[in-house]
Amino acid sequence: MISHQQRKSKIFHGFILITAAAIASITSLCCTPALAEMPSASYALAKHSANDPWWKHAVIYEIYPRSFQDSNHDGIGDLNGITSRLGYLQSLGIDAVWLSPIYPSPQVDFGYDISDYENIDAQYGTLADFDKLLAEAKKHDIRIVMDMVLNHTSDKHPWFEESKSSRTNPKADWYCWQDPKGYDANGKPIPPNNWISGFGGSAWEWVPERKQFYYHMFYKQQPDLNWRNPAVEKAMFDSMRFWLDRGVAGFRLDAIPTLFEDLQLRDEPETGGTNAQGDPNLSDIYTSNLPEVHDVIRRMRTMVESYPGDRVLIGETYLPNVQELDKWYGGDKHDELQLPMDMQVGFTNKLDANLLRQRINDAETKIGANQPLFVFDNHDNHRSWERYGDGVHNEAISKILATLLLTSRSTALMYYGEELGMVTSTPTHREDVKDPIGITGWPKEEGRDGERTPMQWDDTQDAGFSDAAKTWLPVASDYTTINMKSEESEPTSMLNWYKELIELRRKNRAIHYGAMVMLDESNPSVLSFIRKGPGGKASVVVAVNCTSEPQSVSLNAQAAGVSGTAVKTLATDAPSLKGASSLNNITLPPFSSWVASIQ
Numbered sequence: 001m002i003s004h005q006q007r008k009s010k011i012f013h014g015f016i017l018i019t020a021a022a023i024a025s026i027t028s029l030c031c032t033p034a035l036a037e038m039p040s041a042s043y044a045l046a047k048h049s050a051n052d053p054w055w056k057h058a059v060i061y062e063i064y065p066r067s068f069q070d071s072n073h074d075g076i077g078d079l080n081g082i083t084s085r086l087g088y089l090q091s092l093g094i095d096a097v098w099l100s101p102i103y104p105s106p107q108v109d110f111g112y113d114i115s116d117y118e119n120i121d122a123q124y125g126t127l128a129d130f131d132k133l134l135a136e137a138k139k140h141d142i143r144i145v146m147d148m149v150l151n152h153t154s155d156k157h158p159w160f161e162e163s164k165s166s167r168t169n170p171k172a173d174w175y176c177w178q179d180p181k182g183y184d185a186n187g188k189p190i191p192p193n194n195w196i197s198g199f200g201g202s203a204w205e206w207v208p209e210r211k212q213f214y215y216h217m218f219y220k221q222q223p224d225l226n227w228r229n230p231a232v233e234k235a236m237f238d239s240m241r242f243w244l245d246r247g248v249a250g251f252r253l254d255a256i257p258t259l260f261e262d263l264q265l266r267d268e269p270e271t272g273g274t275n276a277q278g279d280p281n282l283s284d285i286y287t288s289n290l291p292e293v294h295d296v297i298r299r300m301r302t303m304v305e306s307y308p309g310d311r312v313l314i315g316e317t318y319l320p321n322v323q324e325l326d327k328w329y330g331g332d333k334h335d336e337l338q339l340p341m342d343m344q345v346g347f348t349n350k351l352d353a354n355l356l357r358q359r360i361n362d363a364e365t366k367i368g369a370n371q372p373l374f375v376f377d378n379h380d381n382h383r384s385w386e387r388y389g390d391g392v393h394n395e396a397i398s399k400i401l402a403t404l405l406l407t408s409r410s411t412a413l414m415y416y417g418e419e420l421g422m423v424t425s426t427p428t429h430r431e432d433v434k435d436p437i438g439i440t441g442w443p444k445e446e447g448r449d450g451e452r453t454p455m456q457w458d459d460t461q462d463a464g465f466s467d468a469a470k471t472w473l474p475v476a477s478d479y480t481t482i483n484m485k486s487e488e489s490e491p492t493s494m495l496n497w498y499k500e501l502i503e504l505r506r507k508n509r510a511i512h513y514g515a516m517v518m519l520d521e522s523n524p525s526v527l528s529f530i531r532k533g534p535g536g537k538a539s540v541v542v543a544v545n546c547t548s549e550p551q552s553v554s555l556n557a558q559a560a561g562v563s564g565t566a567v568k569t570l571a572t573d574a575p576s577l578k579g580a581s582s583l584n585n586i587t588l589p590p591f592s593s594w595v596a597s598i599q
Contacts, residue, residue, distance in 0.1 A: 053310035055250075055339060056371050057512055058095035059412045059502055060145065060314075064379050065102055065124055066110065067454045067473065068416055070466035077454070077465070079125035083133045086140045088484065092419060093502035096143040098252045098314070100379055102130070106156050108221045108436065111147075112254065113154035117239035134247050143249030145314065150236055151255045152222040159235075160223050164207050164214070174232055176215035176224045176261065178204070189213070194267040195287060200277035200440045203287075217258055217287065219436065227259045227296060237303055244304065250312040251304075253337075257317060259293045262286035276445030289319065294327065297336040314373065314413075315340040322362040329370040339373040339411055346376035346405075349387045351397055353527040353546040357518055360408055360529075364516055374408060376401050377415035382424045383451050393548065395421060396591035399497050399573050400544045403593040406501040407531065407542045409516040417455055419498040420487060425476040426450035434473060449473055458485040492573065500571050504595065508570070509533060510540040511595075517560035519543075525551045526588060530560040530598075538597045541567065545588035555583040557598055566599040 069081030079102065089097065101111035102124045111121070120130050137144050153160055163171040180189035191204035191213055197220070204213035205220045214223045225232050240251060268282035275281055297313070304311040317340040319325050325344065330336035345359045363372035376384040389397050398421055405412050427433050427449055430442040438447015454471055456479040457464030462471055463479035476482070487493035505511050510533040519528040519541070528543035539562045545551045557564060565583045572578055574592035588594060 052513070053312070053338070054095065054143070055310065055312045055411055057411070057505075059093055059406070059414065059505070060096045060098055061089060061092075061094040062098045062100065062378060062413065062415045064100050064416060064452055067452050067465070069455065069457075070468060070471070073466065073468050074123070075466050075468035075471040076123050078123065079120070079129040079133050083129075083136050086136055086142060089142055090140040092499060093506060094142055094414075096145050096249055097137065098145040098413075099147060101147045101149060101254075106154055106221065108154070108219055110435075112149055113152075113156075113219065113222050114149055115154040115156045115158075117236075118242045131246070144247075145250050145252055145312075146243050146248050147254055148240060148251040149254040150225070150227075151258045152216065152218060152224045155221045155223055164209055167210055167212070171231075173229050174226055176226050177210065177212045178215070178265065179212055180206075193265045194280075194282065195261075196268075196275075196279045196282055199437050200279060215261065217255075224261070225259075227292075233296065233299070237300065240300075240303070244307050244311065249309070250314065252314045252316065254316050256297070256315045257289040257293060257319070258287065259296060260290040262290070276441035289324065294330075294336060297328070298330065301330075301335055301337070312339060313337045317341050318343050322359075322366045326367045326370070329367060332368060334368070334370060339371065341375055341413065342372050342410070343375070345372075345374050346384070346401075347381070347387075351388050351400070351546045353544075354524055356404065356546070357521065357527050360404070361518055364409060364518075372408075372410035373413060374405055374410040375413035375415075376405060377418045377451075378413075379415065379452055380448055381451060382426075383415075383418070383422060385421060385423050390548070393591045395494060396573065396593075398494060399593050400546065400591060402494075402498055402501055403542065403544055403595065404527075406498070406505050407511050407540070407595060408529070409514070409531070412505075415451075419495050420456055420484060421482055421494040422453070422456060423476060423478065423482075424450040425453045425474070432474075456483040458483050497571075497573065501595075504570055508540060508597075509535070509537040510597075514539065519555050519557070519559060520553060523551075523553065525549075526553050528553065528555055530557060530562055532560065532562060533598075538599065540570065541583065541594075541596050541598055543586070543588060543594045545590060545592050548590045550587055550589055552585060552587045554585055557583060562598060564598045567596040568599060569594065569596045571595040 063082060066077045068077040069085050070077050071080040071084060072078060101114060102120055103114045104116040104119050104121045105111045105113050106115060120127055134144055159171050159174055162169050163174050178192040181192050182190045184190060189206050191202050195203040197203040197216055197218060199219045203215055203217060205216060206213055216223050227233060266286050268286055271281045271283055273281050301313060304313060315328055315337045317328050322344060325340055325342060328337050328340035342363050348355050384401055385394050385398055388401060426446045433439050433442060433447050433449060435447030435449050437445055438449060453473050454463060454465035454475045459480040463475045463483055465471060465475060487495035510531040514531040514534055517530045519530060525547045526543055526545050531540045533539040541555060567580055567583055569578050569580050572594045574589045576589060577594045580586060580596060
């Protein structure tokens, strides 16, 4: 069976949803007038028409709460810490924050094992603290998106404790229970089939009380819910309503393709070799992306659309191709997720102009009139700094990725610290690993601690994240130079590059909502495209050099239906391009980015 990261990302360490918008009280935040060339100081939520939902042009920022800001001196980030940093997020230009799980949990999988869907874990704060965060975020024009884990609960959830107690209790059928296939010579029960947990070993756990196995796609402490039982759907939808009623903008849906399994319990086909835990690699055709999940999503979409304020569903959707991605939008009916994550672009792990061009173009042309959602970083994968970097030009390459994320026609999803150039800081010794998958799979599987280290705010002790004697994970060793405070005052820093691009995304009509057309499509080294200016406004050209050598290009805007060859540079990390005046004979330095207005 594929590993946890293959299931959730299919790229982690070499392998490879969000109902959003505000309640009626924040609907006004979504209704700014047609976007003019807005002043640089303006961070009002931008829309170009009353018919456009806020999320269509948004920059969404994932926060791993344990690692963002500690306010109570215990070395763990919390809700009040996030509230204290809303000013920074507003200055960056963030429209919405996605919080990874903050519900009560035994923390076996750091919150993705939930024991109560309608409360806050004490280490993060209280419901009152959450309500304060919502209210203060609204003042900063920022929405809050919750992480909703629908595939499984914690084995400490009252539902599961009741379910496992007998075969006749009211919740006996709320989880995926199966009789053993038989018994071995020693009387030991044999699992129903060969399914493997993404976290190591059989996906079936024996419970003596019921004399049955339960299925767990992830840790054994994360039993899968039985979504074929209507009572489960009602209970989970009710929990979502609890947060929608409270005012959240929507949900990011964790591992959402995995809600259903094959009723016939057929063995997964072996694909050869073994994973980091030593288990055979298996296909997931019987345990992921089954067609029944789409019926659930359509009903979920109807439920969230009963709320005002353009609530949005974002999906963690690692899929094999763009055709499968289109199904998660609901195809031509557009009645499922508004924003399934497009991992086809951000996790190629190759700075390859041809490949990136193809994947971006697929999102432009093969998902109907739906809005793409691009993402290069998250809490389950090594940071893009290393995945795309060559070890020498990592900063310039990361600026290329930022350029593609923020100037293409997509909603943009960022991960905390990405804008600073934070690196992956993987533990060097097994005894320092906190992530259980790293503990069980070490050293082949290093775990996910490296991409979850504390946010680097300044050069003081523990990077301004905490003043505790010990933080839950150590701060990365480069915090004295890579931090928010030092980068704010450095004009060419990674942070200021992100700010510049996000501001352009808000101010410039072409980048904000103009059509996108690829240029020079046979060029293997330079990726370039046009964002067409609507309503007579100037179009914008974007070009990035994906190689370590200078590249000279002449770009034909007429191929995109845009007249003119004179340009004015809007943003570049190459001093030689600041004075560029023509689309002809442009020389792009190695790993450089260039954004220009066509006059």
